[in-house]
Amino acid sequence: MTGPDVLLAIVLAGLAAFVLYQMARRREQAKRDPRYEPSYHDLFITAPDIERTSIFNLGYNLEVSCTRTGGWRLWAKPFDKMSTLLGGEYDGPDRWLILDVAGHVIVNSRDRADEDDG
Numbered sequence: 001m002t003g004p005d006v007l008l009a010i011v012l013a014g015l016a017a018f019v020l021y022q023m024a025r026r027r028e029q030a031k032r033d034p035r036y037e038p039s040y041h042d043l044f045i046t047a048p049d050i051e052r053t054s055i056f057n058l059g060y061n062l063e064v065s066c067t068r069t070g071g072w073r074l075w076a077k078p079f080d081k082m083s084t085l086l087g088g089e090y091d092g093p094d095r096w097l098i099l100d101v102a103g104h105v106i107v108n109s110r111d112r113a114d115e116d117d118g
Contacts, residue, residue, distance in 0.1 A: 027113040046098035046110075047074055047087035062086075064099070072099055072107045 015051075030099075046052040055058055055064065064076045071089030087097030089107045096110035098100070 042102040044100050045074060046100075048094065048096065049086065050074075052098070052100075072097060 011103055041054065041056045043055045043064070044052050045055055045058065045062075050058070055062070061077050061079070063077050064072070065075065066072045073088040073091070074086045076084045085091060085095060087095045087109075088108060089109050091097075091109075096112075098108045098110055099106040
């Protein structure tokens with residue numbers, strides 16, 4: 001790359017970083033607004049094989065579901081294959097699940113599994 005190309009790349013990288021910073025800053029400010037309503041971007045998932053991560057940063061093949069009989073569940077749904085249960089509210093100590101939205105815990109079956117073991 002020539003001098004002007006390097007300079008342009010540096011300017012564009014700086015601009016992209018600035019835009020991302022501003023977007024994150026505005027989102028944090030919005031969360032402090034009493035009128036803020038959480039979205040699915042604010043859902044964090046923790047399971048035996050998944051450290052606490054925003055659903056927005058996980059793969060597209062994951063599905064969170066809630067039914068009256070099964071409670072909250074996390075499924076891996078590979079293309080053209082059977083779904084695999086990764087964790088659930090009532091699915092035993094090896095398949096625990098923690099879901100929290102904007103810092104509020106919706107379900108925590110890991111603690112319940114620990115209590116059952118003790």
